[in-house]
Amino acid sequence: MVTVRIGVIGTGAIGTEHIRRVEQRLSGGKVVAVTDISLDAARRCINALQLDARLYDSEDDLLQDPSIDAVIIASSGPAHEGSVLKAIDAGKYVFVEKPLATTVNGCLRIVQAEERTGKRLIQVGFMRRYDPRYMALKSEIKSGRYGAPLIVRCVHRNAHVDERYTTEMAVLDTLIHEIDVIRWLIGDEYVSVQVLYPRGTRYAHARLQDPQIFNLVTQSGVVITAEVFVNCQYGYDIQCEVVCEDGVISITVPKLLDIFRTGFRAQPLMQDWKLRFAEAYDAELQDFIDHVGRGDEPAGPSSVDGYIATLVGEACVLAQVSGEWVTIPRPEEDLIVKDSLGYGRL
Numbered sequence: 001m002v003t004v005r006i007g008v009i010g011t012g013a014i015g016t017e018h019i020r021r022v023e024q025r026l027s028g029g030k031v032v033a034v035t036d037i038s039l040d041a042a043r044r045c046i047n048a049l050q051l052d053a054r055l056y057d058s059e060d061d062l063l064q065d066p067s068i069d070a071v072i073i074a075s076s077g078p079a080h081e082g083s084v085l086k087a088i089d090a091g092k093y094v095f096v097e098k099p100l101a102t103t104v105n106g107c108l109r110i111v112q113a114e115e116r117t118g119k120r121l122i123q124v125g126f127m128r129r130y131d132p133r134y135m136a137l138k139s140e141i142k143s144g145r146y147g148a149p150l151i152v153r154c155v156h157r158n159a160h161v162d163e164r165y166t167t168e169m170a171v172l173d174t175l176i177h178e179i180d181v182i183r184w185l186i187g188d189e190y191v192s193v194q195v196l197y198p199r200g201t202r203y204a205h206a207r208l209q210d211p212q213i214f215n216l217v218t219q220s221g222v223v224i225t226a227e228v229f230v231n232c233q234y235g236y237d238i239q240c241e242v243v244c245e246d247g248v249i250s251i252t253v254p255k256l257l258d259i260f261r262t263g264f265r266a267q268p269l270m271q272d273w274k275l276r277f278a279e280a281y282d283a284e285l286q287d288f289i290d291h292v293g294r295g296d297e298p299a300g301p302s303s304v305d306g307y308i309a310t311l312v313g314e315a316c317v318l319a320q321v322s323g324e325w326v327t328i329p330r331p332e333e334d335l336i337v338k339d340s341l342g343y344g345r346l
């Protein structure tokens with residue numbers, strides 16, 4: 001096992017978190033280079049984490065460094081396609097935050113470019129597949145003890161978002177986690193989607209519909225109701241309940257503490273994704289580093305998973321605009337075959 005030398009493109013919120021975990025918590029990896037479209041952001045990250053890493057003026061320069069084995073792409077979503085394609089061209093392994101790309105065609109360009117190399121290079125940051133609660137939920141469903149899944153109810157609530165967050169971002173920035181993790185949980189593909197807009201909260205800015213309810217149907221007829229509410233005020237609340245023929249299985253809200261005081265019992269709630277999914281982020285990146293360090297191909301969520309998530313996401317955006325039920329195109333047949341052969345399946 002060699003130490004995987006990592007370059008990071010995008011040193012914002014999650015980029016900095018990923019660098020911190022590689023440097024301070026995980027094994028087998030070292031961040032040796034960083035870049036960001038804002039060099040100040042990259043310098044702040046190097047200083048804050050006291051990194052022994054080279055600052056590159058651009059991703060092009062970073063990707064030309066032959067000593068770099070792999071890159072973590074944690075820039076803003078619209079930038080992912082270009083960076084991933086350049087990284088594939090430079091022969092680097094790639095861990096890319098979701099979404100793989102913000103358009104279906106962009107995802108297909110990536111899948112085809114990766115395929116031309118003859119090996120798997122990409123892992124997508126769908127970390128919920130590595131969350132102990134989602135893993136336990138999947139294991140219970142797969143056991144068959146509860147019969148077939150019939151209905152899935154999800155809640156994805158953030159306390160607040162800022163003015164940059166738009167109605168459409170509720171899909172490729174937020175709901176995309178449910179889109180990926182539910183198809184992984186129940187092993188089924190989506191066929192249609194409808195969006196409902198309940199009465200809007202006064203806390204949402206003028207250009208944001210909030211909350212939103214996404215109703216999705218799968219090939220086997222499972223109905224998924226996913227609530228996205230990004231100004232819920234009280235905290236970061238991620239829920240998932242699977243109703244099966246012989247029982248109901250749901251993910252519990254993680255308990256930090258039980259606080260007792262006169263007349264009250266309270267449990268503090270997590271306020272954002274960093275803490276709620278800390279174990280999952282560590283596990284997904286450790287998995288990536290372990291595979292690359294052994295000379296194996298990444299085995300986590302694949303470029304095909306990223307393509308399918310954006311394909312479904314595009315249909316969700318159409319449903320947001322039309323207010324009608326939208327048919328979700330079937331993923332390209334050969335890609336499904338490849339994916340069904342365990343390509344990127346955990």
Ligand SMILES: NC(=O)C1=CN([C@@H]2O[C@H](COP(=O)(O)OP(=O)(O)OC[C@H]3O[C@@H](n4cnc5c(N)ncnc54)[C@H](O)[C@@H]3O)[C@@H](O)[C@H]2O)C=CC1
Nearest residue numbers: 010011012013014036037038041074075076077079097098
């Ligand atoms: N898996 C998860 O739970 C989470 C995933 N994300 C994803 O991670 C990505 C980044 O999100 P945040 O860190 O919250 O955003 P952020 O805005 O805090 O950071 C993005 C960084 O990328 C840089 N950047 C933008 N365009 C660039 C380009 N073309 N080249 C290089 N750097 C560029 C920006 O200057 C900024 O420093 C997004 O795709 C987001 O969806 C974010 C939060 C949680």
Ligand SMILES: O=C1[C@H](O)[C@H](O)[C@@H](O)[C@H](O)[C@H]1O
Nearest residue numbers: 098156157158173174177273
């Ligand atoms: O990927 C993420 C985070 O994991 C949160 O769940 C979302 O609410 C956020 O919008 C997104 O960036």
